[in-house]
Amino acid sequence: MRKSISVLLSAVMAATALAGCGSSSTTATTAAAAAETTAAAGESAEETTVAAADAKDVDVLNVAFVPSREPEEIVTATEPLKDMIKKEMLTFGYNIKDVNITVGTSFEAVGEGLAAGTIDVGFIPGNTYILYDEDAEVLLTATRDGLSIDSDSAKDWNDQKPTEPTENQVTFYRALIVAGPSDAGKAVADKVNNGEELTWEDLDGLNWGVMGPTSPAGYVYPALWIQKNFGKNITDLTHVVECDSYGTAFARLAQGQIDVLCTYADARRDYVEKWNAEYSMQNSIWDDTNVIGVTEGIYNDTISGSKVSTVMMDEDFKTAFKQAMINIGNSDEGKEVINIYTHKGYVEAQDSDYNSARDAQNLIKALRLGQN
16 A cells, blocks of 8 residues: 555655955055965865865765656756765765765655665655655755745735745745636635635535646645545545646636636746736736635655665764755755756755645545545
8 A cells, every 4th residue: 555655646746256456555465365365275275185084984875866857857957966965075074985866767766765775865755755754764845935925814815915936935835726717716705805714515516626636736735625624525526627737727717617726826926927818818817816725834845864774874974964955055056956856945854844744645545545
């Protein structure tokens, strides 16, 4: 069962420049400062050499990425990460001779590698992590751009729309249940905006658009929202249409073929132009749509370590590696590399952050058992 759920969920799816000028006296002062800087650089290089000599040798660090993009594209984009990790880890007293970066044949292949200890570090989604958490440990959570609205209240999303990106980095995103311009969609949105509680009958009377059953924002977390708020399963809804893409779902919402859809929180920003140009709507997407449900946070991708690999069983190494990746994520060069997974940086994580992912896994199990 564990492996079958793994296969199901694996589809679900992460310089400062100084310049100066001055008079001849300033130039002399600058020259003297430059000499001191050169001397300091020499001392720094000597210290680095000494540090390298005293550092603890690590023959190889095996790092694996999940194949959420084309494998060759990932390998090419992450090539600079090898030297970045070596350089950062040396400052913490570890001389890594080789960083071996690979792309797994599947999401579960990376999880299995972590469990077996053949992979030391894996860049994996939260859903993959919780399937292998007996033998893997979450080290870091990726950050992403936040939104101007982050509330559990659907009405807040409507009162404060449109949503805008912010410079604040967040470790999770939400899924929204969005009502469209159909009469039924407007009616249920009006009820939310008037501060009235929705009933199961309200939901069951709507035509729903969802993604595939492994999509976190398009199915799983909205299903959790329904279960926790109404004591029902998403499979209990009378009218549900599975859409092959969010673009298809928004087109159907615009045309009134569905009344509500399940999607990620900033999806409407992605379809602002298509709403008018392709879907032929006269009003803006913000005028024509409203939120009727907000899920709990869906935590971002993880950097997870093997609990059984020799390298990661060194607690000092593990601590150093976490800080090294945080430092890399904070650098311009590092940001360019990790952008392959749309990661903006990293922060320390704890296992309990992914409890909602466990709830999602249990829900999927229950739904599958109910279908058998």
